[in-house]
Amino acid sequence: MNETMEKLLAAARQGAAQAGDLAVNTAHGLKKKAGETLSAAKQRLRIAALEGEIEGTLAEIGELLYATHTGTPTDSEVLQEKLRKIDALKTEIAVLKGGPDRPVACAVCGTQSRPGDVFCRFCGGKL
Template sequence: MDERLQDILDTVQKTAVEMGSAAGDLFSAAGQRASSLLSVSKLNVRAADLKAQRGVLLQEVGSMVYGTHIGEIADSDTLLEKLREIDRVNQEIERVSAEIAQLRQSVRICPLCGADAKPGDTFCRQCGTRL
């Protein structure tokens, strides 16, 4: 075989291997990103459920307070327990919100090359693409 043709074939093979490796890295990064997005979505659903639960509790407390205003004395133990439950739900909402923020910030990848980006990066450290 001609030496020139062999050089061309070697270059094609090398390029194919590099492209395959780059594609594998990109798919791996995309998989990590999809997993992170799924986790964030699940946490967003959890936060929405907690906020709905808090809304119901606030309505119940409001009804009890209004009942007291119109002369229907509410059971203070029940009212106190509902207020404590609202506090617990608010704490859980804060915890879930912090977890969402952490996930969103910790998993940043370049949309072009799939390289990991660090918090605060404006450009990809690998290829220079704006993040």
């Protein structure tokens, strides 16, 4: 084979190898980006579900308060439990959104704080 032909074949092999490497790298990048997009979508769905749960719990609280207003007293512990549930759901949402302040559990009663809280919303203990 003549020297020019060998140089052309070598250049073609090198070009094909570089194109293959580029294709593999591009595929890996696309896979990573797709994974990130899927993760973000799952996170948004989880936040939406938590917000829906908060709305449902707020509706339950409204019904309990109205029942108390109409003469059927509500056990305050039931009401407090629903309020703590909302606090926990809002804390989970804040964590999922990656807020600057991370929630902490109260050292006195164990209730989860909301981002930015300095004192426990349940017992008043310093966080």
